[in-house]
């Protein structure tokens with residue numbers, strides 16, 4: 001059940017470091033458990049809000065009553081059951097009166113050259129592809145032109161340039177691993193572009209885990225991994241290729257297997273390339289009945 005915990009500032013003296021740390025730790029714990037929807041202070045300093053899922057009102061009340069900013073006397077707390085508007089519960093139904101008169105969409109033509117598109121109609125999921133070269137040296141590269149391609153055999157593909165190490169390594173070694181980047185790791189994916197090869201692996205501070213069926217490693221900071229054997233490469237001219245691999249093993253963060261599917265996807269936390277240095281996570285999942 002979703003709850004809004006409303007914090008109201010009643011004392012102006014600054015929070016202690018200890019209270020801030022305890023407050024943030026509790027929010028991080030909620031987030032790790034896939035229960036935090038949003039939280040943050042009001043910009044005018046009058047308090048803040050925590051939107052989160054709890055088993056029931058009693059649990060939400062307990063969380064509110066033990067809020068360090070409240071127990072320390074800086075803020076008062078109020079707990080309200082809250083209903084997020086989404087398409088599943090009909091609150092965003094386009095037949096609602098206020099939406100009924102929404103103007104029809106108008107379409108503008110995009111230029112023929114994709115590089116000049118101001119917005120991509122197909123934002124790609126950000127992954128890190130790990131490979132090894134002929135000498136066994138590990139390489140990692142962010143990619144976002146990535147998609148499942150077939151069930152049987154299970155096949156995944158991604159687009160890259162023939163000038164990239166990733167392409168050379170896949171052609172030489174015949175293997176790669178697609179590592180799913182959670183939102184929290186996206187800034188590191190952008191930062192990687194400043195380095196190449198082993199320096200990139202080192203500077204990114206990634207933890208390499210042995211894969212079970214191929215030589216390129218899995219990345220411990222990623223939320224899922226697809227181990228692949230190179231199947232074929234399709235060339236498009238101008239040095240662009242799409243590389244397909246047969247998935248020989250796959251692993252996923254066990255917390256993504258929460259019995260609530262929506263919570264599980266929140267923990268997988270996939271993120272998407274929108275624009276240079278701009279990414280987005282998953283919007284709250286919505287069920288269509």
Ligand SMILES: Cc1cc2nc3c(=O)[nH]c(=O)nc-3n(C[C@H](O)[C@H](O)[C@H](O)COP(=O)(O)O)c2cc1C
Nearest residue numbers: 126141142143144145159160161164165166189190
């Ligand atoms: C978030 C993100 C997504 C990217 N997606 C792709 C992609 O889909 N295809 C591609 O060729 N390059 C992509 N790049 C650029 C490559 O990662 C970059 O050229 C990298 O240096 C290639 O590394 P490599 O030479 O080690 O393979 C992306 C970069 C970032 C930061």
